[in-house]
Amino acid sequence: MQLAHVVGSVVATRKHEALRGPALLLVQPIDGAGASQGSPRLAVDAAQAGPGDRVLLVMEARAAATALRRRTAPVEAAVVGVVDQVDIVLPPTVREA
Helix, strand or coil, X not given: CEEEEEEEEECCCCCCHHHCCXXXXXXXXXXXXXXXXXXXXXXXXXXXXXXXXXXXEECCHHHHHHHHCCCCCCCCCEEEEECCCCCCCCCCCCCXX
């Protein structure tokens, strides 16, 4: 799973039958601090996210299709949740003896 920021939506006049209904989103993968990681990706929305939302993204075909509840859907990435907050917990500093 990967954090991402929704940067836009995609409109397709023709879609595979299994993709009718859910929105297509353009998402930018990010790290925990919000910095961009790599190139934007196309993802199918299984969480009713929208532009500006920080989201949780799965980038494996089987997980993405399962999130949509459409096992035959030709997808590689899906938005599976909207993230409200990210807390980064750093391990305690190891002190040398």
